[in-house]
Amino acid sequence: MSNSLKYAVFGSGSWATAIVKMLCENENEIGWYMRSIYTKEHLLKEKHNPSYLSSVEFHLEQLKISNDINDIASWADVLIFVIPSAFMHSELKKLTVDISKKTIVSAVKGIIPESGLLVGEHFHDIYKIPFENIGVIAGPCHAEEVALERLSYLTISCVDATKAQALADALSSRYIKTKISDDIIGTEYAVMLKNIYAIAAGIAHGLGYGDNFQSVLMSNAIREMKRFIKKMHKMKRNINNSAYLGDLLVTGYSVFSRNRMFGNMIGKGYTVKSAQLEMSMIAEGYYATKSAHLLNEKNTKKTKLPIINAVYGILYEGKDPKVTFKKLTDKLD
Numbered sequence: 293m294s295n296s297l298k299y300a301v302f303g304s305g306s307w308a309t310a311i312v313k314m315l316c317e318n319e320n321e322i323g324w325y326m327r328s329i330y331t332k333e334h335l336l337k338e339k340h341n342p343s344y345l346s347s348v349e350f351h352l353e354q355l356k357i358s359n360d361i362n363d364i365a366s367w368a369d370v371l372i373f374v375i376p377s378a379f380m381h382s383e384l385k386k387l388t389v390d391i392s393k394k395t396i397v398s399a400v401k402g403i404i405p406e407s408g409l410l411v412g413e414h415f416h417d418i419y420k421i422p423f424e425n426i427g428v429i430a431g432p433c434h435a436e437e438v439a440l441e442r443l444s445y446l447t448i449s450c451v452d453a454t455k456a457q458a459l460a461d462a463l464s465s466r467y468i469k470t471k472i473s474d475d476i477i478g479t480e481y482a483v484m485l486k487n488i489y490a491i492a493a494g495i496a497h498g499l500g501y502g503d504n505f506q507s508v509l510m511s512n513a514i515r516e517m518k519r520f521i522k523k524m525h526k527m528k529r530n531i532n533n534s535a536y537l538g539d540l541l542v543t544g545y546s547v548f549s550r551n552r553m554f555g556n557m558i559g560k561g562y563t564v565k566s567a568q569l570e571m572s573m574i575a576e577g578y579y580a581t582k583s584a585h586l587l588n589e590k591n592t593k594k595t596k597l598p599i600i601n602a603v604y605g606i607l608y609e610g611k612d613p614k615v616t617f618k619k620l621t622d623k624l625d
């Protein structure tokens with residue numbers, strides 16, 4: 293990878309918009325694929341995304357915007373996907389250009405339901421992308437704080453350190469600090485799992501549990517995350533690093549966390565359907581909960597996952613949140 297590489301972002305939500313903003317600090321031109329014609333036309337006229345991070349104003353001369361995924365995919369060298377996992381498969385089906393020689397970066401927070409694979413694994417298996425050409429962008433970092441240019445941190449994971457560092461440099465600025473890692477599988481699982489635990493934190497808050505319980509919930513969550521990731525991909529890693537523990541904490545506690553908000557609504561008595569309808573943004577943790585549960589069920593030796601199992605029971609089996617969390621409190625230490 294070199295400084296002459298062309299970067300493109302696929303998606304138009306808050307995190308996609310934040311990543312485009314970060315790239316605009318360093319790159320002369322950024323490709324941006326968005327499905328919505330309305331969003332594209334509004335952005336070209338008003339210089340901001342009408343639905344997400346609307347306070348961020350872009351210099352249009354830096355943006356190559358298109359509603360054609362193949363136009364942007366063929367133009368760019370580095371393709372950064374920020375499409376919600378539930379819609380990735382349908383969007384990728386539109387691809388007709390060969391992306392096998394491209395560098396693929398996942399900023400998606402979940403597993404692709406149709407394949408049951410992490411985004412990186414999906415690209416490797418389906419599109420034959422070598423793992424050394426696959427990267428992951430992890431936090432702890434909220435899009436809303438990027439918009440406000442508050443100091444934030446990113447971890448860029450790739451087995452090829454040169455590629456990881458090039459992407460880290462492209463995203464770095466006075467308000468974005470970056471580090472690199474070779475744990476692409478572990479960080480991608482962590483990005484997925486933290487959203488489930490944020491839903492749990494939100495449910496607890498909605499039920500009236502206080503800070504004391506929340507701290508116990510989060511300390512148990514990081515240990516549960518460690519067990520899950522170790523089972524899926526065993527390698528030497530420090531689970532207390534920012535990409536794991538840091539991202540978990542910011543997602544579990546922040547007022548910007550859509551997954552915590554979703555959980556809070558469930559705890560307050562909303563049905564899953566009504567909570568989804570009321571939210572303007574997708575809570576990735578909803579889909580991640582099912583994926584994590586199914587992955588664990590496939591193992592001959594199941595990992596102990598009391599928090600994930602509790603959230604799964606509430607979201608997918610219609611269990612009562614109050615009763616379920618009362619039982620959960622006896623399993624935590």
